Amino acid sequence: MHYRKAKYLLIPVLFLAVLFVLDKIFLLPVVRNRFIQPGGMIYYKQRELQVGTLKRLLKKEKIENKTVVIMGDSRSLSLGELTLLGSKKMQNKYGDFNIFNFSSPQALPAYYAYLTEKIFHGISRPKYLIIGISPDSLNRNAGIMLKPVMSYGLSPGFIKKYHSMIAKSDREGYENSKRFALAGLGFSIKTLRNRLNGGFGKSNNKALLNKMLHLRRFYQTGKGLESNPVHLLMFYNELGTALQPNMSHYNIGTSPWRYALDMTRGAYYGWVEVAADKALLEETNKLESIYFKNFIVSQEQLYFVRIMLEHARLSGARVLVYWPRVNSHLRKLYLKYPQVSYIWSQIARLARDTGAASMNLNKKGVMKCDSFYDASHISALCAFELQEILLDRVMSIK
Amino acid sequence: MLFVSVEFLLFFIVLYLVYWAVSDKWRFYLLIVASLVFYGSWNPIFTLHLLAVIVINYSVMELYRKTNFKWLFFSLQFINVINIAVYKYYYLIADSIGTIFGIDAWLEDNLRYSMRAEGIEIFLPLAISFYTFQIMSYGIDIYRKTYEKKHSFFEVLLFISFFPQLIAGPIMRANDLLPQISRLRAGDGPRPDPDKMVRGIWLILAGIIKKVVIADTLLVMAAPVFYSNTPVLEYHPWAIWQAIIALVLMLYADFSAYSDLARGFGYLIGFDVPINFRAPFFMKSFSDFWRRWHLTFSFWIRDYIYFPLGGSHKGRLRNYQNLILTFLIAGLWHGASWNFVIWGTLMGVILSLESWSFGWLPEWPKAWWQKTIRLSVTWIVFLPINILFFSSNWQWTLDAITRMFWVPDYFNSALKQAGSLETLLGSLISVILFHIYETKPDLFHRFRKYDKVLLPVSTIVVVLLLVEFAGKGQDFFYFQF
Numbered sequence: 055m056h057y058r059k060a061k062y063l064l065i066p067v068l069f070l071a072v073l074f075v076l077d078k079i080f081l082l083p084v085v086r087n088r089f090i091q092p093g094g095m096i097y098y099k100q101r102e103l104q105v106g107t108l109k110r111l112l113k114k115e116k117i118e119n120k121t122v123v124i125m126g127d128s129r130s131l132s133l134g135e136l137t138l139l140g141s142k143k144m145q146n147k148y149g150d151f152n153i154f155n156f157s158s159p160q161a162l163p164a165y166y167a168y169l170t171e172k173i174f175h176g177i178s179r180p181k182y183l184i185i186g187i188s189p190d191s192l193n194r195n196a197g198i199m200l201k202p203v204m205s206y207g208l209s210p211g212f213i214k215k216y217h218s219m220i221a222k223s224d225r226e227g228y229e230n231s232k233r234f235a236l237a238g239l240g241f242s243i244k245t246l247r248n249r250l251n252g253g254f255g256k257s258n259n260k261a262l263l264n265k266m267l268h269l270r271r272f273y274q275t276g277k278g279l280e281s282n283p284v285h286l287l288m289f290y291n292e293l294g295t296a297l298q299p300n301m302s303h304y305n306i307g308t309s310p311w312r313y314a315l316d317m318t319r320g321a322y323y324g325w326v327e328v329a330a331d332k333a334l335l336e337e338t339n340k341l342e343s344i345y346f347k348n349f350i351v352s353q354e355q356l357y358f359v360r361i362m363l364e365h366a367r368l369s370g371a372r373v374l375v376y377w378p379r380v381n382s383h384l385r386k387l388y389l390k391y392p393q394v395s396y397i398w399s400q401i402a403r404l405a406r407d408t409g410a411a412s413m414n415l416n417k418k419g420v421m422k423c424d425s426f427y428d429a430s431h432i433s434a435l436c437a438f439e440l441q442e443i444l445l446d447r448v449m450s451i452k
Numbered sequence: 453m454l455f456v457s458v459e460f461l462l463f464f465i466v467l468y469l470v471y472w473a474v475s476d477k478w479r480f481y482l483l484i485v486a487s488l489v490f491y492g493s494w495n496p497i498f499t500l501h502l503l504a505v506i507v508i509n510y511s512v513m514e515l516y517r518k519t520n521f522k523w524l525f526f527s528l529q530f531i532n533v534i535n536i537a538v539y540k541y542y543y544l545i546a547d548s549i550g551t552i553f554g555i556d557a558w559l560e561d562n563l564r565y566s567m568r569a570e571g572i573e574i575f576l577p578l579a580i581s582f583y584t585f586q587i588m589s590y591g592i593d594i595y596r597k598t599y600e601k602k603h604s605f606f607e608v609l610l611f612i613s614f615f616p617q618l619i620a621g622p623i624m625r626a627n628d629l630l631p632q633i634s635r636l637r638a639g640d641g642p643r644p645d646p647d648k649m650v651r652g653i654w655l656i657l658a659g660i661i662k663k664v665v666i667a668d669t670l671l672v673m674a675a676p677v678f679y680s681n682t683p684v685l686e687y688h689p690w691a692i693w694q695a696i697i698a699l700v701l702m703l704y705a706d707f708s709a710y711s712d713l714a715r716g717f718g719y720l721i722g723f724d725v726p727i728n729f730r731a732p733f734f735m736k737s738f739s740d741f742w743r744r745w746h747l748t749f750s751f752w753i754r755d756y757i758y759f760p761l762g763g764s765h766k767g768r769l770r771n772y773q774n775l776i777l778t779f780l781i782a783g784l785w786h787g788a789s790w791n792f793v794i795w796g797t798l799m800g801v802i803l804s805l806e807s808w809s810f811g812w813l814p815e816w817p818k819a820w821w822q823k824t825i826r827l828s829v830t831w832i833v834f835l836p837i838n839i840l841f842f843s844s845n846w847q848w849t850l851d852a853i854t855r856m857f858w859v860p861d862y863f864n865s866a867l868k869q870a871g872s873l874e875t876l877l878g879s880l881i882s883v884i885l886f887h888i889y890e891t892k893p894d895l896f897h898r899f900r901k902y903d904k905v906l907l908p909v910s911t912i913v914v915v916l917l918l919v920e921f922a923g924k925g926q927d928f929f930y931f932q933f
Contacts, residue, residue, distance in 0.1 A: 241919050
C-alpha cells in the first residue's frame with residue numbers, strides 16, 4: 055500500500071473529486087439564473103419569467119379574448135406587439151391585442167407542449183395560439199432536443215413525465231449535463247473574457263431601459279414602420295450598442311437582453327438585413343450537405359405536436375399552426391426530401407383532428423414578401439405582412 | 453474508450469487507486485486485465501483476435517529459441533503480414549483487381565455490401581497496424597539477438613496490450629517496456645515518484661489542450677474545403693494552402709496529443725513511455741522531418757525495413773531504391789488506399805532527391821540564403837504532398853495541387869476563402885510553443901518551482917477549456933433554427 059508513504063498519490067484524485075463537487079453548484083437555480091450563457095439560454099430563461107408575467111396579467115386584467123400567444127423557433131421571433139405598428143390596418147384591427155412571443159431558438163414541439171401545459175391551464179387562459187413549426191427541425195439527428203430544449207427549456211418534472219418519448223441518447227445526455235453541470239450550462243471562457251472586458255454594466259442597463267422606453271414611446275406616437283423600416287433598424291442598432299457584453303448579462307435579473315425581450319413581450323427584430331440570392335444559395339447548399347443527408351423523422355416530436363394541440367383544444371383556444379417561410383432555394387430542397395413533406399402532412403392532419411388550422415407559408419402566392427436575412431430566416435422587414443396573415447387567419451377560426 | 457472521455461477518466465481513476473494500493477504482483481495482473489478491458493471496450497471480439505496474435509507470436513518465438521529453425525521465424529512474420537493484409541488491405545486489393553479487369557462485384561462498395569449481406573464483412577481491428585509492428589519487432593529482435601532476455605507469456609501479453617500505448621503508439625520495442633514489466637512482476641515495480649506524477653499530469657494537460665482545443669478546432673476549419681461537396685476549383689488558392697496548413701497542424705496536434713496522453717498516463721503508473729515527436733515543423737529537410745515526426749514509427753521502418761535492405765551502404769542508386777521501397781510500405785501502413793501508396797512513394801522519391809542534393813547543398817547550410825532555399829523548397833513540397841494524406845480521391849488531389857500554384861487565380865477575389873485566419877494563426881502559435889518545449893524543455897524547467905500553484909490552476913483552466921470546446925462542432929451545425 056503505497057499511500058501510507060506517499061499520500062501525495064491521492065492528491066490528483068481528491069482534486070478532481072473537489073472540482074466535481076464544486077461543479078454541482080451550477081445545478082442550483084439561484085446560481086444558474088446568475089450564470090446565463092450567450093445564445094439561446096437567455097430566451098428560454100426570459101420565457102420562463104414571461105409565463106408568470108402573462109398569467110398575472112390575464113388574472114388581473116381579464117384580457118383572455120385579446121391575448122395572442124406565439125410559439126415557435128427562431129423563425130417566429132419577429133412577431134409581436136411592435137410588429138402591429140408597422141401597418142395602420144393591423145393597428146386598427148388588432149391594436150388592442152396583447153401579443154406574447156414565446157418563440158425560442160432551436161425550440162421543438164416538446165417545448166411547445168411544455169409551454170402549452172403551463173399557459174393554457176387554470177382559469178385565465180389566452181384565447182389565441184399561433185405556433186410556427188419548421189418540419190425540417192423534426193430531424194432526430196439534429197441534436198437540438200438535448201440542447202437547448204431539454205437543458206434550458208423543459209422542467210425536470212416534464213422530462214420525467216414524458217421520458218418514454220425522449221430518445222435514449224438525449225436522456226443520457228441530459229443526465230450527463232446534470233453530472234457535469236458547467237458543461238451542461240454551455241459555459242464559455244471566451245464569453246467570460248468578453249463580458250469581463252465590458253465591465254459590470256449596471257449603469258448601462260439604466261441607460262438602456264430609458265432608451266428603450268423612449269424608443270417605444272416614439273413608435274407609439276403613430277409613426278409607423280411600414281413606410282420607413284429603417285426605424286426598426288435604428289432601434290436595433292441603438293439596442294446593439296447598449297447590449298455590448300458585460301458582466302450584468304450573466305444575471306437574468308439584470309441582463310439587458312432580458313429587458314429588451316420583456317420590452318417587446320418576447321419578440322426579437324434584430325434580423326433586419328436582406329441577404330443576396332447568391333449567399334442564400336450557398337448557405338442552402340451548406341445546410342443540405344451538413345443537415346439533410348441524415349434526416350430521420352422524429353416520431354417523438356410528432357407526439358408532442360399532438361399533445362400540444364390536444365391540450366390547447368381542451369382549453370378552448372383557437373390554434374393556428376404554420377410552416378415558416380424560407381428562401382426559395384430551401385423551399386426547392388424541401389421537395390427533394392420526402393421526410394419534410396411527410397412531417398408537414400402529419401402536422402396538418404393533427405391540426406385538423408384537433409380543430410386547429412394549419413397554414414403552409416412556403417406555398418406559392420401565400421406571402422408576397424420574400425426577403426431573407428439568411429437561408430432560414432425571413433427578414434424582420436417581412437414581419438408586418440407575416441403577422442397580418444397569421445392574425446387574420448387565427449381570428450377567422452370558429 | 454477514448455482517452456479524452458468521461459468513461460476513460462473513471463476507468464483510469466479506479467485503476468490508479470487500486471494500482472497504488474496493491475502489491476507489485478497484483479499490479480502486474482491488474483494492468484493486464486485493465487489493458488484487455490480497455491481494448492475490449494472498443495470491441496470484445498477483436499480482443500480475442502489480439503490474444504490469438506499474441507499467443508501465436510509468443511509460442512512460435514519460444515519454439516524458435518529452442519530450435520533455432522529460421523523457417524519458424526520467417527513463417528511467423530509471414531503470418532503477421534498476412535494477418536494485417538487480410539484485415540487492412542483486402543478491399544483495396546479486390547477493388548484494384550475489380551477496377552483493372554472490370555469486375556464490378558469486386559469494387560469495394562459492392563463487395564462490402566455483398567459480404568455484409570452474407571454476414572462476413574471484414575472489419576479492421578482497432579490498432580492492428582500498431583500492435584502488429586510492435587509484436588513483429590519483438591520477434592525480429594529475438595531473431596537478430598538484439599534482445600535475448602526471456603519473458604513469460606503474461607509479460608509479453610502486457611507488453612503488447614499495455615493500454616497507454618496500445619491504440620495509437622508510441623510503438624515500443626522490447627527493451628523499452630519489457631524490462632519495466634519484468635521488474636514489476638519480480639516485485640521491483642515502479643515506486644511512487646512525485647516528479648514523475650507531476651510530469652505525467654503536465655503531459656496529460658498538454659495532450660488535452662492539443663486534442664480538444666487545437667486539433668478539433670482546426671479540423672472544423674479545414675473540413676469544408678476537403679470534405680464538402682463544393683468543387684475545389686471554386687476555392688481561392690490561398691484557401692487550399694490555409695486548409696492544408698490547418699490539416700497538417702491538426703494531424704500533429706491530434707497525434708502528438710495521444711502520445712502525450714500515453715506518456716502521461718504511463719508516468720502516473722510509474723512507467724516510462726518514449727517520446728514520439730520532437731518539434732517536427734522545425735524541420736530543416738524531409739530527412740530531418742522523419743527524425744522528428746512519429747519517431748517510434750520512423751525508427752521502426754529504418755531498423756526493420758531500410759537497414760535490412762542495405763540502407764545507404766550499398767551505393768547511391770540502391771539507397772534511393774531502399775528509401776522508396778521503405779516509404780512505399782510506410783504509406784501502406786498509414787492507410788489502405790492508393791493515395792497513401794502514392795504519398796509514401798513520393799516521400800521516398802523526395803528523400804532520395806534530397807539525399808542526392810546533400811552532395812552539393814548541405815542539409816543545413818551556413819549561408820542564410822541557402823538556408824532560405826532549403827526551407828522554402830522543403831515546405832513548398834511538403835504541404836502539397838500532404839494533400840494526398842487527407843484527400844479522398846486522386847482527381848481532387850490533382851485539382852487541389854494545381855489550384856495552389858495557379859497564379860492567375862491569386863488575383864481573383866470572387867473565389868471562396870477558407871475559415872478564419874485568426875484561428876489558424878492562433879493554432880500555429882500554440883503549436884510553435886509546444887515545439888519550443890519539445891526542443892528546449894529546459895527553458896520551461898524554471899517554472900517547475902511554481903508547480904504547486906501552476907498545476908492546479910492549469911488543471912482548472914483545462915477543465916474549463918474541455919467544457920468550452922467539447923461538443924462545439926455540434927452547435928455549429930444546427931444554427932439554422
